[in-house]
Amino acid sequence: MTAQDRTAAHQEKIPIVYTIRGCDSCVKLLAKWDAEKFVYDERRVELSQATLDEARQYGKLVPIVVWPDGRVEQGFGDSFGCFI
Amino acid sequence: MATATTRITSARFEQGLTYSDFLAAASVNRDKFEQNYNNPVLTADDRIFFQKASQHPDGPRKMLVIAEAWCGDVYRELPTAVRIAESAGIDLRIFLRDENPDIMEEFLSNNGKSRAIPVFVFYSVDTKYITHFTERSASAHAGLALAMEQARAKLNLPASATFGNLPDPARQEFLLDVISRIELHADRWRRDAVKEIRQLLATALHLPDAA
Numbered sequence: 001m002t003a004q005d006r007t008a009a010h011q012e013k014i015p016i017v018y019t020i021r022g023c024d025s026c027v028k029l030l031a032k033w034d035a036e037k038f039v040y041d042e043r044r045v046e047l048s049q050a051t052l053d054e055a056r057q058y059g060k061l062v063p064i065v066v067w068p069d070g071r072v073e074q075g076f077g078d079s080f081g082c083f084i
Numbered sequence: 085m086a087t088a089t090t091r092i093t094s095a096r097f098e099q100g101l102t103y104s105d106f107l108a109a110a111s112v113n114r115d116k117f118e119q120n121y122n123n124p125v126l127t128a129d130d131r132i133f134f135q136k137a138s139q140h141p142d143g144p145r146k147m148l149v150i151a152e153a154w155c156g157d158v159y160r161e162l163p164t165a166v167r168i169a170e171s172a173g174i175d176l177r178i179f180l181r182d183e184n185p186d187i188m189e190e191f192l193s194n195n196g197k198s199r200a201i202p203v204f205v206f207y208s209v210d211t212k213y214i215t216h217f218t219e220r221s222a223s224a225h226a227g228l229a230l231a232m233e234q235a236r237a238k239l240n241l242p243a244s245a246t247f248g249n250l251p252d253p254a255r256q257e258f259l260l261d262v263i264s265r266i267e268l269h270a271d272r273w274r275r276d277a278v279k280e281i282r283q284l285l286a287t288a289l290h291l292p293d294a295a
Contacts, residue, residue, distance in 0.1 A: 001237030005276060020154050021182075022152055022154070022155075022181065022182045026198075045112070045154065046111060046112060046152070046153075046154035047111055047112075048111060048112070049111065049112050049113075049114075052112045052113070052154070060156075060263055061259070061263070071253075071255055072256075073252055073255075074142060074256065074259055074260075075255075075259055077248055078245070078247060079247065079248075080228075080247060080259075081155065082154075082155060083155070083156025083157065084154065084156060
């Protein structure tokens with residue numbers, strides 16, 4: 001993702017979430033948000049090294065949520081999440 | 085714990101990816117795999133042990149690995165498995181977890197609740213199950229529990245605090261503190277995984293092991 005893309009997502013006031021679809025914590029977070037009809041910009045880190053490197057700027061465990069105000073949250077639920 | 089395999093026949097085993105095929109197909113982390121392969125944790129004594137084990141009549145001649153390239157535990161531990169296989173003449177084949185749910189189903193951990201990877205499954209030459217290792221060493225699991233305990237003490241959190249019951253931002257602070265503590269031990273835990281694999285094989289094959 002380019003800095004422009006990131007800015008666009010944040011201008012829309014939606015969080016960016018870095019995920020791996022094989023990660024149970026990521027799947028649980030997205031299921032929760034989908035049930036709540038919450039809008040987000042998903043970036044799947046398992047699909048490209050560039051997206052993975054971008055995610056690593058924010059944290060070490062997916063899911064990683066980057067909120068429009070700059071707050072970063074890693075992991076979800078009871079488990080530790082997946083190391084990237 | 086699996087004691088036998090119903091899905092892995094010799095023909096199915098042959099369908100697995102070689103390490104070079106796996107790396108070629110990997111979208112991410114090739115650099116991490118290379119880095120850990122080039123920083124091996126096997127000792128000369130380990131290599132002799134695995135060679136002796138593979139020469140045992142019922143010893144390991146095949147190793148099935150369940151993996152995904154995006155997983156941190158996989159890029160840390162799989163290169164060690166490759167080194168073991170190379171040192172002992174073991175045929176190593178990799179099956180992607182998310183494309184082979186029937187194989188993963190046989191090797192679930194955490195009382196059947198977790199699809200933790202990597203899994204290294206050792207088979208004899210005629211594909212008889214010997215033993216398997218899952219995810220990371222027991223010392224790594226214990227180290228994570230200790231790191232959580234130490235982080236709770238440092239952050240004045242109750243003993244009942246977990247990732248699941250703390251509200252943010254306390255949850256994030258707790259998680260970051262735990263990560264900073266466990267990262268220090270990554271290489272030691274890779275070494276401990278080798279010791280554990282040796283012990284598993286030694287027990288299964290009734291071999292002496294002084295690891």
